Amino acid sequence: MTPKPEALYLDLMKKTLSFTLWPEPPIPLETFNYSRPPLKRYLVSLVSWILRHMNLELVHRRSITEDQRVEGRIWPGYADTMIGLKRLDNLQYCIEKVIEEGVEGDLIETGVWRGGACIFMRAVLAAYGIEDRKVFVADSFEGLPPPDPDKWPADRGDTHYRERFLAVSQTDVMNNFKKYGLLDEKVIFLKGYFADTLPAAPIEKLAILRLDGDMYGSTMEVLDNLYPKLSRGGFCIIDDYSLKGCKAAVDDYRSKHNIDTEMIRIDWTGVYWRKE
Incomplete structure (x- = not known):
């Protein structure tokens, strides 16, 4: 039985909002830079600034399981909700x-x-x-x-x-x-x-x-x-x-x-x- 249009739309919305349609990409290292010790924060900011002028970006690749994403156990880099x-x-x-x-x-x-x-x-x-x-x-x-x-x-x-x-x-x-x-x-x-x-x-x-x-x-x-x-x-x-x-x-x-x-x-x- 084909799902109704509203069910298809809402299913797609949930997967899009939670970004679970796609693999979690690497996130810019500066995203969580505020939680690092001052020296590391400074070094990350400095290196990121240098790389930006070379049209490059310093990123962090996280190991995230599908269950973590389904259950909202991470702070996502790209999703519009973390629930x-x-x-x-x-x-x-x-x-x-x-x-x-x-x-x-x-x-x-x-x-x-x-x-x-x-x-x-x-x-x-x-x-x-x-x-x-x-x-x-x-x-x-x-x-x-x-x-x-x-x-x-x-x-x-x-x-x-x-x-x-x-x-x-x-x-x-x-x-x-x-x-x-x-x-x-x-x-x-x-x-x-x-x-x-x-x-x-x-x-x-x-x-x-x-x-x-x-x-x-x-x-x-x-x-x-x-x-x-x-x-x-x-x-x-x-x-x-x-x-x-x-x-x-x-x-x-x-x-x-x-x-x-x-x-x-x-x-x-x-x-x-x-x-x-």
Whole structure:
């Protein structure tokens, strides 16, 4: 039986966004240069600068397995999402379920990196001709915030803010939407740290709430502000449950609000549940 056009389109979108249609190419050595000791960082930058003037590039060839890419276990050099195919499959399932059952509300991801998961959200809506839902794209577009241990003690010592690889500008994310033909008035950008943008965000109801904030504080700020807006029957998806801070925030919020709905494992790090 030939798959329906929307199924073929969405399958191709997942493989394209995750770059799993192609072998992972070597990446410029400078991509992760910020995490090296100062002397190595200087030497890599110097050699790279010299080579650029010769129309050459210093690259690093990584040994990456297919399972690592499918499960989103790497920070990819070229993909527009790092969540892997299993979490993209889950996202598709959740969106199709709320469409099928008429669960009211928009879709949001909080912490979007290059925008791949949000692009896929918009792609699913487009594939099914859905015109009455928006996709909210919430991020600082400058990387993660430094930890605030006075407010969120569980974040003490967190170093995500140093990872400049995680900082992708709003312009770059918008351009990624454009290259897939999916940047339109249904896509709403919320630029800034969650504590500043989410309390007054123009969101009435949500059907899909997808969190990818890594830290305790970032996760708790999203849950505090947006979980009450998640419709009954909507899905709450946690990308980073394997991270200590994120897991603690999710567990604390669920305990405080007596949420005992079973969390379902997606892969090695992702979980989700359906609001009752």
